[in-house]
Amino acid sequence: MPSPNALPAFRYPFLARARRLAASVMLPFFCLIAASATQAATIVVTTTSDELDATSADGTGVSLREAIRDANATPEDDTILLPAGTYRLT
Secondary structure: OOOOOOOOOOOOHHHHHHHHHHHHHHHHHHHHHHHOOOOOOEEEOOOOOOOOOOOOOOOOOOOHHHHHHHHHOOOOOOEEEOOOOOOOOO
C-alpha cells in the first residue's frame, strides 16, 4: 500500500515535468563545478642548471626546462616563477 504522503504521478503530472526541468538546469551547473575543480599550478624554478629529470623532484631541483615541461603537460594556464639568475639552456 502506498504511503499516504506519496503524490500519485497521474494526478500531478507537472511534478514530473518540474523534476526533469530541475535536473536539466542543475546538471550543467554541477558539470561546471567539477570542471573548475582543477586549478592552474605555480611552478617555482629552484636551480639554474639545465637538467631534465623524469620528475621535477629528481636531481638538484626544478630547472627551467622541467618547469616548462610540467606546465605544458596540463591544459591549465600555469605560472612559472623564475628567480633572477643566468639560465643557460643547452
